[in-house]
Amino acid sequence: MHPQPSFALSDEPEFERRPALARSGTTASVTLQTQKTRAVDLRAPPYTKEYIDDYRQRIKADPDPEAHFAYAKYLIDAAKKFGADSKDQRGVRKYRDTLIQESLKVIRRLATHNQPFDEAQFFLANCHGTGSLGLQVDHEKAYHLYLQAAKQNHAAATYRVAVCNEIGAGTRKEPPRAAAFYRKAASLGDTAAMYKLGMILLQGTLGEARNPREAIGWLRRAAEQADEDNPHALHELALLHESTNGQLVQYDPLKAKELYTRAAYLGYTQSQYKLGQCYEYGTLGSPVDPRRSIAWYTKAAEKGNSEAELALSGWYLTGSEGVLKQSDSEAYLWARRAANKGLSKAEYAVGYYAEVGIGIKQDMDFAKRWYMRAAVQGNKRAMNRLTEMKRQGSKRTNMSRPTRQQAKDECVIC
Incomplete structure (x- = not known):
């Protein structure tokens, strides 16, 4: 894959970077x-x-x-x-x-x-949990040490105790105990615990009753302390502000974009991908801006976000005048990269590219294999394409190269 062009984001709104906790x-x-x-x-x-x-x-x-x-x-x-x-x-x-x-x-x-x-x-618990400094991985020792530190109100250790009780690492699974330790860690100021507790109360998991009002409060506290390790609450709050039902928080697309942007600058790939969409389609009060769209997709794709990889495939499929040179090979390679991660939409796109001959030699058998992989995951377009290929048999008609709008209408790159 060729080096990607550089797209500056200096014209984005500046958000104060909070000191890392x-x-x-x-x-x-x-x-x-x-x-x-x-x-x-x-x-x-x-x-x-x-x-x-x-x-x-x-x-x-x-x-x-x-x-x-x-x-x-x-x-x-x-x-x-x-x-x-x-x-x-x-x-x-x-x-x-x-x-x-x-x-x-x-x-x-x-x-x-x-x-x-x-x-x-x-520190020693982390060493036992990860096998660092030459120690053997021993989750039971790690859990015991986390628990001892938690008894002294060590916030991060209390969070780890909660995680261990949730997943059964070094101790048995105890959802109610996990929820209790998440709450304690959140009360001690642990950002990750605040986010986790907010999601528990929002969804009603780990034996806790749904409590949207309290959940939003914890998510907001986590968002106030967001850093590169803990940007998640910003994204979740943005999703809530973007929701049109307005049941939990006020519908506010501009606030949603502000929160996505803060999370994106902290390196959160889901928010970076979301901003790529905003500037591609002109949503959440954003102008249609191919340069910004490609820049944010590139940032997310370079960190392995499969949705962003497929979105870049779409941009390379048609190019953008004065911004990005059209490249069939890059379109195929980015789609293949996403497909290799199991994204069904990308698996369908690889099949489509192989059937049409975009960025790869036309190969019906290869296309069929990728359509089948997408179909196994329930991709209806892949199912329909397989049915059509079977109906046509050896009398298949050549598929024409799509325009960007046609590719989106057919969900090749969406």
């Missing part, structure tokens, strides 16, 4: 300086043996568990970066392993001593 316990580079100690300044730490040895001696005199946790995470960073230019890579690997083991020793001590440190419990 990073999950505690991640293995991101350490920039933590504790409020209780000035013994360590990790704003730009070196990763030399001399610095590590000096840091190790200084941390012994610091009673603050937060400082020791910062030291443990520094060791993990050091293990990744130490000795990158050294010729003795065997020795480097051995030293890196030593640093990881020391880090785990510190974290385990913090997680299990008489006054356990919740951040260490959460």
Whole structure:
């Protein structure tokens, strides 16, 4: 697939990017300086043996568990970066392993001593849950540690306890218990939990009764805290404002577009795809603007959104004067990419392209196979096309190349 043209979005409305609310316990580079100690300044730490040895001696005199946790995470960073230019890579690997083991020793001590440190419990739980830092995947250990941190009101750990109880990871499935922990995590300020609780109450799942009013409240709180990890509430609220029945929130297409745009700038592909549609069809108060439409579809497609991939196929099928050069090969490749993900509309499009000979050599058997894949998923147009092909037998008439409107009318690219 050829490199995609660049489409600027600088003329889009600017929405303030909220500061990321990073999950505690991640293995991101350490920039933590504790409020209780000035013994360590990790704003730009070196990763030399001399610095590590000096840091190790200084941390012994610091009673603050937060400082020791910062030291443990520094060791993990050091293990990744130490000795990158050294010729003795065997020795480097051995030293890196030593640093990881020391880090785990510190974290385990913090997680299990008489006054356990919740951040260490959460971090160690993540390691057991994902099998990182050389640990075996052990969901039961992870769940136990999440639960211990949750008892100390660690918001993210409380959310993980809820997830484990919902899906049965490390413990048995208990929907009511999951709902209770989602509520607790939401009350503690966890954005993902706010969104999840809102959806639970909106849909009436996990044994909870439907409560649209409370659901909307939680979704709005989650939207206020939306970041790149948690843009979902913005999209859900946009869907509600776009709904014409107006039963839950006021019908407001402009508000819906504002929310979609905020989520799209946070990288949420469903919202990016939605904006592509807005500028393709002129909906939600948007002008018809091929450049913006293609730009948003491209952003979503590059992250693997199958609907956006098929939409790009449509744009390449006909091109857009002064914006995008027509390309049969790109039209086929984008449709095939979406079809490979199991999108039935794309499977139908690949069959259509093969039958007509767009971007691929005309091949009736190949077309039939893709129509059958779409038909298995209930695609009625694929079913009808298979019936028509069977009726025509060897006397099939050549299908003409569609215009963009015809392709949309026949749902080849919609």
